[in-house]
Amino acid sequence: MDQFYGIFLYVISLLTMGGIYAILALGLNIQWGFTGLFNAGIAGFFAIGAYVSALLTTAPSLRHLGGYELPYIVSFAVAMAVSGIIAWGVGKVCLKLRADYLAIATIGIAEIFRLILKNETWATNGPRGVSMIPKPFESLPEPWNQLAFLGLILATVVAIYFLLETARRSPWGRVMTAIRENEKSAMAAGKDIEKFRMEAFVVGCMLMALAGAFIAHYLKFIGPNATDPMTSTFLVWVMLVVGGSANNKGAILGAFLMWAIWSASEILTSRLPDELAIRTAYIRIFLIGLALQIFLQKFPKGIFPEVRPKPERREVVTESNASR
Amino acid sequence: MSVLELDAVVGGYGDTQILHGVSMKVDPGEIVVIIGPNGAGKSTAMKAVFGLLNLSDGKVSLDGEDITNMPPEQVVRHGVCYVPQTSNIFPSLTVEENLEMGAFVREDDFRPRLLELYEVFPPLAEKRKQAAGTLSGGQRQMVAMAKAMMLEPKILLLDEPTAGLSPKYRGEIFSIVKTVNATGTPILMVEQNAKQALKIANRGYVLVDGKNKYQGSGQDLLDDPEVAEMFLGGGAAA
Amino acid sequence: MIEFLNFYLIPGLVLGSIYALGAIGITLTFSILRFANFAHGETMLLGVYITWSLVQFSGLHPLVVLPVAAMLTVLAVLVIDRAFYKPFRTSPTIMVVIASFGMMLMVRSVVQFFWGVQLKGMTPGIQRPMVFFDSLRISPKHVTIIGATLVLMLAVHYLLSRTKIGKAMRAMSDSPELAKLTGIDTEKVIRMTWIVGGALATAAGVFLAIDTHIDTNMGFKMLLPMFAAAILGGIGRPFGAVAGGLIIGVVEEISSYPWIGTEPLLNPGYKAGVAFAIMIAMLLWRPSGLFKGKVF
Secondary structure (H helix, E strand, O other), rough: OOOHHHHHHHHHHHHHHHHHHHHHHHHHHHHHHHHOOOOOOOHHHHHHHHHHHHHHHHOOOOOOOOOOOOOOOHHHHHHHHHHHHHHHHHHHOOOOOOOHHHHHHHHHHHHHHHHHHOHHHHHHHHHOEOOOOOOOOOOOOHHHHHHHHHHHHHHHHHHHHHHHHHHHHHHHHHHHHHHHHHHHHHOOOOOOOHHHHHHHOOOOOOOOHHHHHHHHHOOOOHHHHOOHHHHHHHHHHHHHHHHOOOOOHHHHHHHHHHHHOOOOOHHHOOOOOOHHHHHHHHHHHHHHHHHHHHHHEEEEEEEEOOOOHHHHHHHHHHHHHHOO | OOOOEEEEEEEEEOOOEEEEEOOOOOOOOEEEEEEEEOOOOHHHHHHHOOOOOOOEEEEEEEEEOOOOOOHHHHHOOOEEEEOOOOOOOOOOHHHHHHHHOOOOOOOOOOOOHHHHHHHHOOHHHOOOOOOHHHOOOOHHHHHHHHHOOEEEEEEEEOOOOOOOOOHHHHHHHHHHHHHHHHHOOOOOEEEHHHOOOOOHHHHHHEOOOOEEEEEEEEHHHOOOOOHHHHHHHOOOOO | HHHHHHHOOOOOHHHHHHHHHHHHHHHHHHHHOOOOOOOOHHHHHHHHHHHHHHHHHHHHOHHHHHHHHHHHHHHHHHHHHHHHHHOOOOOOOOHHHHHHHHHHHHHHHHHHHOOOOOOOOOOOOOOOOOOEEOOOOOOHHHHHHHHHHHHHHHHHHHHHHHHHHHHHHHHHHHOHHHHHOOOOOHHHHHHHHHHHHHHHHHHHHHHHHHHOOEOOHHHHHHHHHHHHHHHOOOOOHHHHHHHHHHHHHHHHHOOOOOOOOOOOOOOHHHHHHHHHHHHHHHHOOOOOOOOOOOOO
């Protein structure tokens, strides 16, 4: 029975983390999948969300800035706003250039943010991180607190999914696709490409901050290692590419699937002797990188390929018929 | 035997078909001009020779050898040189380096050929050490043609060599085309300035909607009232 | 003043030389293959660890085994290009950027797996600095690094301006499409680009290892300064990248000099941010860099 309960709790944690990653993957999907923007600094925006929300909600502490004890709704909103503003700044510099520049700049932003976390110890407690972060529903008895938190995450994922699907089918979404596919003709149609890209980039980064806030409260702790480019940025990319870029269902599926694989493989390797366990951890990273390469080359559409909003497709068909 | 022959070529980019059965040929020593309205597939027909688009039907042959759908880098090795309409030089390389690049596939010493071409294009000899990007439009066009001629090609393809040039340079380019041709290289050329081009051409083809519409000697086409009305208009057709 | 030279300017030039060598590879791949190679730092990392193993195995000085290590690293890079980048030659370049992003982690995890993550030293012992004019102190390793960098730069200059393949590299950087139409063997040019970039990255990494130490994050830490140097100099301008590398190296070091009062002007913890700040400033005001590079 105990074992069964343990598995039950593990599945809940798996789904919770999967859900948080699904938010990240949806955020990246707006940027990469729908607009073709390369964000290599997901970890940075994620950490911004985590730290801002953590510092605004924790009880007073001598180790770090804080003691505001604000309600979650406020801290989440502020976390997303801060991330959005920073994204706007980065976008202002890079969005008129090709995607490569944005990739370099976002990786830079993540690095800068990591430097701040490490150096401004008065605010962030440096490498030791922020602990004792409050968690929604933690006053409920076990396992209801876990279940309630999971419910909150899943509800958020579903809400974001429906919002994004609505946006995708709207004229806004179709302009995005047009920009991604053929920048010149979209420009010729009088669309302000930079503005559309900026919107996608900012919204995506705000979602990443939201996911960061969730993880800070879920783990009740956040340290500068959360911005390690490996865990967040790279995993999210793999999730989206495997699940299917430009498909919101694919992003969600990819997040849960890859997180399950990632987490299960960690359990497997952790049973190995110490020295071996440390080394095999690198094999996991290697294999997940290889998975990304294989999907990019052999299955670039992912598990769920992109589905175009209907009306546009019909236009395309009639056009090419006419030209024949 | 014709140097180059297109036989009922069909093709385009991706799903969009542009050529719906184009046939033409270039015989040794000829200047052949392709004219027609915008979007008729003139440049596309030329790119079809050079392996720059997918041909779903028809045949392209060079000296009787089938080169249909051969990739461009191979077509070059078979002795076809192509001068695109825009970005046809390496701007940061010097004039001489541009010509040297033109000879990239040559295994032998390209120096004698270089000196020959400097005689055909005297302004280039003068500016050999200058970055090609700093030259005037007409001189850039000379670099582009000289670069293509480095290989002593079996045939030279020119895509609108006078596009964007002032009338003064236009005349100069046409006379260079004649000079190059006089050295024995047949030329297939797409031109917007149909009247001037037909004057120096042995033969011409008029393409409309990706199909052959008229063909004949340069003079015949110039004299044909229908062609004149539709495509020659007031001289420099837009 | 002498303290400024000894502890800020000379270390800045050394660091700058290292950035410069790395940035040449970045700028060449960016302009010839048309993509930002995120795995370039890890190429450097791989080169360093191969060198370390050769040094352990042979007992020779790192600079002696460097050519062999560079060859092995280049071989690895060519295999990576063949397996992971070549399939995307005709795809939108962003696909290769993602592939290189994945490579970054794959190469690093391979290094971590085989060599472990503990700090290592390239050259044992501490060298006594050479003293000039009683107080100007230059350590022999710094002289070696700056000297070797100069030699390598001359070699790059010769390659690009005097050899056929070097000119073809410049031609392809001007226009890959025209290079193809001209009959230039673009695959050969690409191979040469990887050879030059990989060899210089190995050299840069080994110089850094000689100057400091070896750890598995050193490649990633170099990535941002190298990109910044390439953008500062202008993409496709190898000597711009050199100038950019030197500027960034020197500015990084002198940013913590106590220019005002006795405190460092910039907390040394933020040194790594200097490159980023310079890069953002360039992207804002002059994306073509100091020497009129390409902007994509």
